[in-house]
Amino acid sequence: MEKNTHEFVEEIHSKQKKDMKNKQHQGDNNPSKKLPNKQH
Incomplete structure (x- = not known):
């Protein structure tokens, strides 16, 4: 159980890191670069 919780926490952390990246x-690049990603 502890292992699963730990993995779950690590997953959330990696997800947060991805979101921050x-x-x-998106802030650095032009807004037009955001559109192709949304289409895919």
Whole structure:
């Protein structure tokens, strides 16, 4: 049980890191670069 919880927490952390990276990229790049990603 502890292992599953730990894995779950790590998953959330990695997801948050990804979201932060995506937000940073969207802020740095042109807004038009965001559209192709949404279409896929």
